[in-house]
């Protein structure tokens with residue numbers, strides 16, 4: 001095994017955290033569906049997929065370094081939200097929490113002079129900058145739109161179409 005038991009345990013915890021993030025995004029997507037907001041629902045469903053991808057990326061790394069993968073039960077995510085803003089704020093809080101966890105993993109890897117894990121984690125460091133930035137933008141958009149949530153849907157639809165060009 002190329003990494004320490006402690007690093008292995010912490011990376012396993014991160015696998016669980018990414019699956020929990022995926023679960024939360026799926027619950028948020030369902031909440032948007034219930035509000036009749038199809039574009040937001042779609043966007044958050046895609047995000048749920050991405051988080052699952054993050055978990056699998058760590059599983060793959062653990063395999064590569066001869067580590068052991070221990071899967072934990074995933075906590076039940078919050079299902080009820082009072083408003084679009086509440087959902088997006090919760091998503092931003094979740095991304096900030098994940099960012100803090102990634103930073104702790106980096107601190108651990110550097111402390112152990114575990115440069116393989118340190119290098120692997122850089123992708124996650126960069127990813128979190130992107131995620132926090134995107135979710136902050138969405139929160140700003142939601143706050144600007146106020147009660148006109150359909151404007152958020154329209155803006156997101158526009159962004160998605162522009163991204164396809």
Ligand SMILES: [Fe+2]
Nearest residue numbers: 018021051054
């Ligand atoms: Fe993630």
Ligand SMILES: [Fe+2]
Nearest residue numbers: 021051095131
């Ligand atoms: Fe994320």
